[in-house]
Structure formats: structure tokens, C-alpha cells
Amino acid sequence: MRPQPLLVYDGDCAFCTTWVRRLERWLVRFPEAQPWQWLDLDEIGLSSAEVTRYVWLLVGERRFRGHAAFAALLRMQRSRSLRVVGQLLVTPPFSWAAALGYTLIARFRHRLPGGTAACALPRPESRAVN
Numbered sequence: 001m002r003p004q005p006l007l008v009y010d011g012d013c014a015f016c017t018t019w020v021r022r023l024e025r026w027l028v029r030f031p032e033a034q035p036w037q038w039l040d041l042d043e044i045g046l047s048s049a050e051v052t053r054y055v056w057l058l059v060g061e062r063r064f065r066g067h068a069a070f071a072a073l074l075r076m077q078r079s080r081s082l083r084v085v086g087q088l089l090v091t092p093p094f095s096w097a098a099a100l101g102y103t104l105i106a107r108f109r110h111r112l113p114g115g116t117a118a119c120a121l122p123r124p125e126s127r128a129v130n
Contacts, residue, residue: 004032005076007069008046008056011035015109016055029076031057053106067095067102 010016012035024030036051046056050065057069064072067089074086089098105112 003060005057005059006044007031007033007073008036008039008044008051008058009033010052010055011037013109015112023073027073027076027082028078030073031059031076066106067098070102071098 007020007030009020017035020033024033036046036048041048041051044058045063050056054065055069057064057072059072071086071089074082074089077083077086088094
């Protein structure tokens with residue numbers, strides 16, 4: 001268990017790195033943020049499949065991924081408005097839209113402003129037919 005919150009993101013993705021840096025500047029309370037490529041994944045209890053698919057916020061024993069990680073970041077803020085938005089993002093039906101939005105952004109992050117080919121999620125391995 002980590003004593004301090006940790007945001008784990010894809011450091012090879014320019015889109016992801018840009019948004020982590022922006023949020024660092026915009027949000028008053030921001031956890032330590034590290035690219036997963038710099039971390040011992042076994043030590044933090046995440047797999048390479050998990051960190052290539054989602055951003056993660058680790059807070060003590062609690063683990064938030066994808067849109068829920070962003071919502072948890074907002075709920076950590078002093079601003080009541082941001083905390084309310086963070087709560088809405090994990091409350092149905094808003095959570096359904098947030099999850100879909102996160103999935104679309106993650107899938108097409110290499111095509112978004114600031115994204116590069118390195119931002120593309122790895123394609124599933126094709127099975128050979130014998």
C-alpha cells in the first residue's frame with residue numbers, strides 16, 4: 001500500500017502526458033504522477049495489460065481506473081463544484097456516458113490533438129489459423 005496517491009499513465013502517449021501536465025497545473029490538489037514505464041508494476045499491483053488500457057489512480061488500498069480515476073481526482077479538490085462533478089461522473093446515468101467517453105478517447109487518442117502513433121493502444125494479437 002502506498003502512503004501517497006499515485007496517478008499512473010502512459011508516458012509514451014503524447015496526448016496522455018499533455019493532459020496529465022495540464023491537470024497538474026489546473027487542479028489545486030494533484031497526486032504524484034508517474035508514467036507506468038518508470039514503475040515496477042508488480043510493486044504497485046498492476047499488469048501491463050491494465051496500464052496500457054487505462055489511466056490509474058491508486059489511493060491507499062483503493063484503485064480507480066479510466067473515467068473513475070478522473071472522477072476521483074475531481075473529488076480530491078477543494079472546490080465543491082469540482083467535487084460534485086467528480087461524483088456525477090461515477091453516478092448513473094452520467095457514469096455510463098463518462099465510461100463511453102473515456103473508452104472513445106483512449107481508443108482514438110493517437111488521432112487527437114497532441115497524439116502520436118505511439119499513443120495508439122496495442123492491437124489484440126491475431127490468432128493464426130492452421
